[in-house]
Amino acid sequence: MDQQSTVPANARAIFWICVLLLFTAALSFSIRTGVSGAIKEALLDPYMPLSSGEMIAASLGYAFLGFALSLLVISPLLDVLGAKKTVIFSSLCFIVGPLLIILSPALGSGDGATTYLILNLGMVGCGLAWGTMEATVNPVTAAIYPEDKTGRLNILHAWWPAGIIVGGLSSVFLYETDAVSWQFMVGMIMVPAVVCGAWALTQEFPVTESTAQGVSFGEMMLAPFRRPGFWIFPAIMFLTTSAELAPGSWVDVALTETVGMPGILVLVYVSAIMFVMRHFAGPLERRFSDIGMLLMCTIPAAIGLYLLSIANSPATALVAATAWAFGVCFMWPTMLAAANRRYPETGAWGIGLVGFAGALAMYFVLPQIGAIYDRAKLEAAGGEAAFAALQQGGPELHEALAYAAEQSFKAIAVVPVILFVIFGALWAFERSRRNRA
Structure with missing residues (x-):
């Protein structure tokens, strides 16, 4: 198959779906970092005050572990699964992960160990979403812009710092001023995730370059x-x-x-x-x-x-x-x-x-x-x-x-x-x- 034939007519829409998904990952990273102290104070200090610092650091680390593992697993299977499905899966994880973090106190029913387990599952969910995003958007962008990979991948990843900016400023001017709760901040992650998943349902995604080349x-x-x-x-x-x-x-x-x-x-x-x-x-x-x-x-x-x-x-x-x-x-x-x-x-x-x-x-x-x-x-x-x-x-x-x-x-x-x-x-x-x- 000719490489050029893999460039879809809806390349612009596909690219902006990739942008939105990457932006969501950056927003998630920034907000999780910004409210980690509040999560420690609310969920861990009451039950395990002597080890709460180490525990919140370990919890944040689960997101990186989920990121690494899902990236390694999804990357070779991208064309087997289809980029559309992986975009939707990533979007769903960006909804379920934050929900588990928000609901962990209620689902834990006052038990510190159960609350911590659910919190960690939520962090893993965010990491799975992050890694699946990274495994998807880069090869898809390279496939739809084969003659401008460096330029387009840099434009795509420009929206990572954009997400950091939005999340960081929100943490400083909303959360730090007590205008909203940490739960509200974590819930913000789900908004672009819903939009991204719904948009992806309306589009067809191309195969990657290697598959297009046989x-x-x-x-x-x-x-x-x-x-x-x-x-x-x-x-x-x-x-x-x-x-x-x-x-x-x-x-x-x-x-x-x-x-x-x-x-x-x-x-x-x-x-x-x-x-x-x-x-x-x-x-x-x-x-x-x-x-x-x-x-x-x-x-x-x-x-x-x-x-x-x-x-x-x-x-x-x-x-x-x-x-x-x-x-x-x-x-x-x-x-x-x-x-x-x-x-x-x-x-x-x-x-x-x-x-x-x-x-x-x-x-x-x-x-x-x-x-x-x-x-x-x-x-x-x-x-x-x-x-x-x-x-x-x-x-x-x-x-x-x-x-x-x-x-x-x-x-x-x-x-x-x-x-x-x-x-x-x-x-x-x-x-x-x-x-x-």
């Missing part, structure tokens, strides 16, 4: 193992995600204490820059190549992360965040497009493997950043007993937490430096191969 399911599954060069992209994706999403999840914890403004507002500002810049990825890729563009991005990413480590005011935080945003804004979608362009026979499975590596980075790297932070704050205070004495507040506690934030961001700032070397070597290798040809 690549069988077995050939697609074996393709990454027959092309050893493919595996450099999941490895690089682990590092790019560590430089982008891991610090993004950490800014509220680390920066709120040190820069004199809510850290979530720094993330909103970064997301606004990313939303705008991702619309320019196509022209930049055509000018510099995808690997060349990623190579250039590592420089402001490293500078930005280092500057975040020493930021001590709203002004310095925003300067640092600007550099970091320009550095990481293209990384996730451009990595997906770069892998798919070089290894199209890997199809949705290949895109899923690259995304899965990014999900694993979040699962493994974020706790390590937290561990560095915890060790540094104890070091600055002079030990556990000394730090416990600082818990009543004061300048000593502020200094300890500021030092911890500095050390955690300095540690992750090394990652873009490593990426500069990797992208530089890959760019030079591909350039020399083109010259020889």
Whole structure:
């Protein structure tokens, strides 16, 4: 079958369904993060006050686990199941997951263990929705825009920061001002999910590129193992995600204490820059190549992360965040497009493997950043007993937490430096191969 024949007449509608589903995932991520403290206070502190902090962190982690596993399972089965069904399934999970979170106190009937179990099931539901979304929208977008993968995937993923902006501002101006409850905030996730699922019911979705080109399911599954060069992209994706999403999840914890403004507002500002810049990825890729563009991005990413480590005011935080945003804004979608362009026979499975590596980075790297932070704050205070004495507040506690934030961001700032070397070597290798040809 000719590749061009897979481009449907309703490509625009399909693309905007993908946009809405990705926006819903970002909104879910942002709101879950924003109300996690309230969920801990309402559902866990009354029953398990000594371990409630660890428990809410574990509960949030279930969403990442659901994301990684569903991405790995759905990606190779996308054409078997059909993209329409997976979009509807993702939308349903974005409805059921938040509902379970909201209803967990009532369904738990006053039993803390049951309430926690239902809360975790709701988090898993949100993660399944997230991973199914990621497994679907990327190969579908690549299929309907085969000649502009980098540009269209970046425009698609511009709506991830858009969802972060809406969720983050809602958390600050609605929830933090006590205008609405945490249940209302979680319920907001279901609104775009309902619209997305209903819209998908009215459309027919294309098959992915590999299927359109006659690549069988077995050939697609074996393709990454027959092309050893493919595996450099999941490895690089682990590092790019560590430089982008891991610090993004950490800014509220680390920066709120040190820069004199809510850290979530720094993330909103970064997301606004990313939303705008991702619309320019196509022209930049055509000018510099995808690997060349990623190579250039590592420089402001490293500078930005280092500057975040020493930021001590709203002004310095925003300067640092600007550099970091320009550095990481293209990384996730451009990595997906770069892998798919070089290894199209890997199809949705290949895109899923690259995304899965990014999900694993979040699962493994974020706790390590937290561990560095915890060790540094104890070091600055002079030990556990000394730090416990600082818990009543004061300048000593502020200094300890500021030092911890500095050390955690300095540690992750090394990652873009490593990426500069990797992208530089890959760019030079591909350039020399083109010259020889």
